[in-house]
Amino acid sequence: MSDVAIGQRRQPFALRFPSVMIFLAILALFTVGVTILSEGFGIGVISTSFIKTLGKTLCLCLVALAMDLVWGYCGILSLGHMAFFGLGGYAIGMWLMYARTEIIVLESLAAAELPPTPEEVSNGIATQIFGVVGSSEFPPIWAFAHSLPLQFAAVVIVPGLLALVFGWLAFRSRVTGVYLSILTQAMTLALSLHLFQNDSGLRGNNGLSGLQNLPGLDDVPQATVSLWFFWASALALGLGYVLCAWIVSGKFGSVIRAIRDDEARVRFLGYPVEAFKLVIFTLTAVIAGIAGALYYPQAGIINPAEIAPIASIYLAVWVAIGGRGRLYGAVIGAAFVSLVSTWFTGGQAPDINLGFYTISWVDWWTVLLGLSFVCVTLYAPKGIGGLIDLITDRKSPNRHGASLGPDQGSLREQEAEK
Amino acid sequence: MSTLLEVSGVSVSFDGFKAINNLSFQIAERELRAVIGPNGAGKTTFMDIITGKTKPDEGRVIYGDKSLSLLKMSESKIAQAGVGRKFQRPTVFEDQSVFDNLMMALKKTRGPLAVLFFKPSSEDNDKVAELAEQIGLSGALHRKSGELSHGQKQWLEIGMLLAQDPRLLLVDEPAAGMTPAEREHTTDILREAAKTRAVVVVEHDMEFVRRLNCKVTVLHEGSVLAEGSLDHVTKNEQVIEVYLGR
C-alpha cells in the first residue's frame, strides 16, 4: 500500500500543485482582459493611469511573493525587502535617467558649432542630473549607468550582494527571531538615511525622476508603454510564482519550513541551516530587486522615502493580511491591500459624516489599516487565505477521539483550542 | 573494538556553576551504552557538548577514524559526520507529512543547491517506505506528523534518526510516555541499532536500562561517578548515596 501512496508523488509538477495552474490561468485571463479594456490596445475602458496602478500592483504582488517565501516559509521576518525592491528601482532608474538625459544633452549640443567631445557630453549629463544637489560630476557608482545590460545586472547583483553580505553576517552569528527583524530594520534605516544624503551619489532626497519616459521612445504614447510594463510585470509575476512554487514544493521547501518551525532540530539533522537561510534571503532579495526594477518605471519617480523601514513593514502587513505560508495568500494580500489603499487614499472613498466630525478617509485610512492589521494578527492569523480553506473544506484532522498526547506541539495547541 | 568517541577532561560552567566538571568518557564502535544520573547531573549538557550545541571551556572531544575534533565543528557538520541525536521531547516537524519528515532525514547530500535540485529516486522512496514499516507508520505516511499520537511521534523521530544512518546515536529518554509494549519495541530497535553503530541512551528508568543489558555510566555533578555493568554500579556505595540521598 505504501507504493500507492508514494506513487502519487510522481505526478507532474503542475498536476501535483493545481493552485499554480489556477493562479497562472487567472493571471493570464486578467492580463488579456486588461489589455482588451485598455486605451493602448483595446476599447479604452481602463485609463492609462489605472493600467499603471495595476502594473505596479503586480510588481507589489511579486515582492510580496518574495516576502512570503522568506517569512511565511522560512520564518525570517525580514524588514529589509522593500529596501532591496528600492535598490532594484534605483539600479534601473540610473540607466533610464542617464540614457534620457544623454539624448537631451546630445540634442542640445548638436546645435553647437563644434561636434561635442565625450567629456562635454559627460559633463553636460552630469550637470543636468546632479545640478539639483549642487554637483556636476558623476559619482563613481554611476560608472555603468550608460549601459543597459550592466544596469540590468545591477538590478540582480546589488540587492543580491547586499542580502548575501548582510545575511551571512546575521545568520552566522545566529541572530534569529525578533532580533533579526530589528537588525534588518536597522539595515533598511541605514540604507535610507544614506540615500537621503546629497553626497550619496543618488540625488539625495530628490531621488531619480522622469523614469516613466523610455529613452529613445518618446514617440510611443504612455498608453502603450504602460501596457508593455503591465505585460512585463504579469510575466515576471507568473515566472516568480512558478519559481517559488517549485522551490517550496520539493525537499528544499520541506527543509526551509522545518527551519521555520525548529531551526535547532534541522541542524541536528545535518543541514547547514545558515546556508539555506542565506540562499532564501538572497534569492528573495533578487526577486524583490527585479520587482522594484519593474515597479519604478511605472511609478516614474523613486526617492529614499520609498526605502524607509515603514515600507517594509507594510510589505509584512500585506503578506499577513493575505495569509502567509501560502503563495497565493501573499499575492491576494498585496493586491487587495494596495488596491484598497489606492482607493481610500485617492479620495475616492466617501467620507463619513458623524455630525460632530467628518471622517475623511484620506486621513483615517492608515488608522483603519493599522487596526485591521492588529485584528488580523489576533483573530485571523491565516489571513484572507483562510477563507479559501473554508471553500476548499480543508478541515482539521479527525482524530477519532484519540488523545492529544502530553506534549505542547504548536499544531496541537491550535487544535485543542477548536 | 576501536574507540569511536573519546571525551576527555571536558569542563563547562554557566555563570560560575560547573555543569560539567572534568568529564571523561569513551565509547567504541558498535557499543550500546546507558548513561544514568540524577537530575542536574549534566546528562543533557553532556549531549549538547558532543552535538556541538554547547562549547566547553576546556577539554577535548575526538571522534571517528580520522580523530576529528568535534569542538571545532558546527552542529550540522557534526550531524553530517554521523552523530545523530534524539531529544527528550519528540521534535518532529508537525506541519509536514511523515513522508516529508523521513525524506528530509534520509542520508543525502545536505547542501542547499543539492537539496534544491533533489529528486527522490525510487530507491529513496523504497527506503522511506521500509523505515515507515519498521516504525509502524506505513499507514500514516501522508498524514501530517502533527496529527500523530505522542508515541507515534517518538517512533517517527527514531525513524528519522535511523534514516540519518548515524555512526553514533545519542538517545535522550526514548521511553518517556510509552506503553510497556512500545518500550519493548524501542529496546529491540536500540539493540538492533547497536549492532551496526554506537548508541548512547540517557535514561532515568532503571527497568528500561536493565532491559538494554549493557555497560552503564553514572554521572553525578558533571563527572563520571561509576562505570560498569548495571549490577556493578548499583552496588557502588557512592551511587546508592547519590540516588537515595544522604
Add this chain to the structure above:
Amino acid sequence: MLRFVATFLACLTLALPISAQQADAPIQQLLQSQSDLIIESSRRTIGPAIDALANSGMPEAQVVLDKWQTREMWVNKETGLFVYAEEVDRDTLRIFDFADGSEIAEVPDDGFDQLKPNSGIRGLIGTALVQFQLSDPNPDTRQRALDAIERGAEESHLAALRASLPKEPDALILARKQRLERLLTIAYGATDAERIEAIQSFGGDLGVDVRAALNPLLAVRVEAAEALPADADIGRVLEPGSAALSRDDAYALLVAANLAKPRISVEEQRNALIANIADGQVAGIQVATLNSQEARDMAYAALAEQGTVTAVATEAEVDQRLSNHVFFERYVGAPPEVVFAAQAALNAIENKVAINQMFDLSLDALSLASIYFLAAIGLAITFGVMGVINMAHGEFIMMGAYTGYVVQLFIPDYTLSILVAIPLAFAVTFGAGVAMERLVIRWLYHRPLETLLATFGISIALQQIAKNIFGTQARPLTAPGWLDGSLVINDIVSISYIRIAIFVLALLFLALFLFVMNRTRLGLEVRAVTQNPRMAASMGINPDKIKMLTFGFGSGIAGIAGVAIGLYAKVTSEMGSDYIVQSFMTVVVGGVGNIWGTLLGATMVGFLQKGIEWFNPSNTLAAQTYMILFIILFIQFRPKGIIALKGRAAEA
C-alpha cells in the same frame, strides 16, 4: 581810515555778536596750521592732520576729533576759524569755541561750512580718538575703547595702550589692557624678541583672540623655483597634484611667474576654434572630426602654427615644467623666528583645544546617551524584562510629548506645566500601555513575531491619529526659563542646562528602575513572574495582573521620557519612529534583560554617534548611518550584547 576801522569793527560785531573767539588759542593755531588738509578731507591725505592733533598732547584735541567725527565741526567761511556747533533750527547754529568750550553765539549758518568727513576719515579719527578714550575717566568709555581695539587693532594703538597702562586704576580693565597689549605686541611689536616673548606669554591660552592674533603670522605665499632656496623663511614643500596644491594651481603659479607658457581652458580653446572655422574646416581639419579633445588639441596646434592663435603649453610640456620646479611655501606674515614661535604656541594651544574639545564632545555624547537611555529604559522593561517586543514604544514617547504640549496650552507657566505634565504623561501612557496589554499583547505572549507585527499595526494607527489631531507641523514644548542658557566652563567647553536636566532625569530613572525592581514587592513579583510564571501563580501571585502592571510601568516611563525628549527636540507625530530603532539597538547592544547593559548600550551608542559626527560634523545623517552599520557589525560579534546572560537562563 577811521571809517574803515569803524566798518571793520561793525562787521566783526555783526559776525560775532556775543563774545570773540580765541583765534590765538593753541588748539586753534594747530587747526589753522592743518586747515588745508582738514578742509580738503581726503582719506589719503588727512593722516598728518589727524596725527598732529592726536600727538599734540592738548586735551582739547579730543574734543576736536570727537566733534569732527560726529560732523559737528564747522568752519567760518570768512575767518577760516574752526568751531563746533549745534543746529538750533534749519538755518541757525549755536557755535562753540574749541579753546574753552564756551558758547560763542547763535548765528545763521550761511557763514559756516560743515565739515563732512567720509567714513574712511571717521575711521581714522576713531582710531586716533582711542588713545584719549583709553585714559578717559569714565570706565565705560575705556571699555568701549578696548572693544574698538579688539574689533580693529592698529599699530598706533599699541603705543597708546602702553601709555595708558600705568594710569589705569581699575584692576579688571587693567588686566584686559595688559592682555590686549600683549596681543598687539604679537602683531606690531618693534623687535622680534619682544614679539616672541609676547607669543610665549600666552602658553596654552584657549582664547579665540590669541589664535586670531597668531594665525596671520603663519601666512604663507606659495612660490615656485627651479631649486629649493636655502632661506630661513621657507615652510612646507608642496607636491603639485596634492590636496594642498592642485596641478592647475601649480601651473598657474609658473605662468604667473613667467616660468612657463600659458595654458588655455577647454572653453577658450573651443571658442578659438569656433572663431576660426572657415568652410567647415579649422586649419584644414574638418569640423566634424573635432569630436574629441585630442582632435581639438591638434586643430589648435595647427592654428598656432599658422600664427592665428598664440601657442599654448601641451600636456607634456605642463608635466615637464611641473617636474622641473619645486613648489614651496614662504612665510610672509612675520620673520621666521616669530613664525616658529607662533607655530609652537599654536601647536600647544591646539593640543589643549583638542583636549577640551574632546571633553566637550564627551559632554555632548553623555547627553545624547542620556536621551537614548531615556528612550530605551521603558523598552528595557517591556522588552528586556518581559520579552514583549513593543514597536509602538516610540508612539508612547510621542504621546508623552504631546501630553506635555497640551498641558502647556492650558497652563501658561512653564515650570508648573512641566511639573503637571510629567505625572500626567505617565498616567496617559500607563493607561495606554495597560489597554494595549489587555487588548492585544496578552493574546500573543510567546509569539514574538506576531507581537511585533500587531504592535506595528498599533504604531501605524497611533502615528496617524496624532497626525490627524495635531497636524503634521512640529509643536513646541517649551522648557522653563531657568533651564535656558548653558553652563560655560571655558571658550570651548559648555553644556546647556536642559541637557544637564535630561542627564539628571536619566539618572533618576535608573535609580527608580533599580528601586522598583530590587526593593519593592512589585519588582519581586515581576521577577518571579518572568522567571517562572506557573511557580509564581502557585504562590499566589496573579501573573496577569503583574504583566499588565509591568507593561503599564514600562509604557509610563516612555511617556515621561517623551516629555523630556520633547523639551530637547520638536514634538511631531513621527518623533517616535525616530527613536524606536535606536532604542531597540540600545537594548540589544547592551544585552537584553539587564538594566546596566541598557545603560552601557546607551552610552556606547551616544558616544559612537558623537564620535562619528566629530569626523564629519556637517553630516548627522552619515553619522547615524555609520552608527547603525557599526551596531549591525557589533551584534555579529556579540549577538547577546555587552552584558550577556549565559547558560540555561539565556536560552529560556
